[in-house]
Amino acid sequence: MHQSSATTAASSSTGAVKRPPADPQGPVLELLRTFGVQGRGNYYDSKIRGKHLRLDNSKVPGSSAPARRGPAPTGRSAGRHKEAQSADQWAGFKYEDFAPLRELWATYIEDLQPGSGAQLAQALAMADLHGCTLEVVSARNPGCVRTRGTVLEETQRTFRVITADSRIK
Structure with a gap:
């Protein structure tokens, strides 16, 4: 035991041995496995390890729709508005x-x-x-x-x- 801990300490100080993921059954590795990412360990080390990942909805509710300015066009003005939009197309x-x-x-x-x-x-x-x-x-x-x-x-x-x-x- 004493010899293996000394070897681990020496290899970790040189950085030659990669650390295993903290939780091999964790949600991130499970997602990588689900989406078929090849080399999940390397991908995890290079792209994910040490970074904060937001797993909840990152958009603020209600901010996706731009604010309307004034009332919606009605009658003839609605027709002109629609016509102008289609002309841009x-x-x-x-x-x-x-x-x-x-x-x-x-x-x-x-x-x-x-x-x-x-x-x-x-x-x-x-x-x-x-x-x-x-x-x-x-x-x-x-x-x-x-x-x-x-x-x-x-x-x-x-x-x-x-x-x-x-x-x-």
Whole structure:
């Protein structure tokens, strides 16, 4: 016994022997084992030993949502607010970026093989128009008439298009 304690004391003073983890069945090593970390002992020594680990919720309750300023927009102002948010979503796109989408749509329509007359009207009414080139011939807003571009977004009553000069309308 005397010899082994002397050997342990000598090796610990040189730092050549690694200390075993304080609790080999502890929660941290159990988590490392659960997540399949290879070399748990080395990982524990290099990343975890001697550090404070918070195992509880580190966020302060109620601080995740930003503070609102004023009442929520209602009526027409709500529509404008929503429209402004969606416009930011499409910022930075170029007309040329959608060339593959236009080609894909042309292939899609060719594969549908619409007939003529009523069959063509039925096929176009049921077709997905994302990527088609669309020109506005009548609209409630006269500024939109003669707008021509690629359809980016299609809703029940509206289309969002990108024009050749890369403007989203």
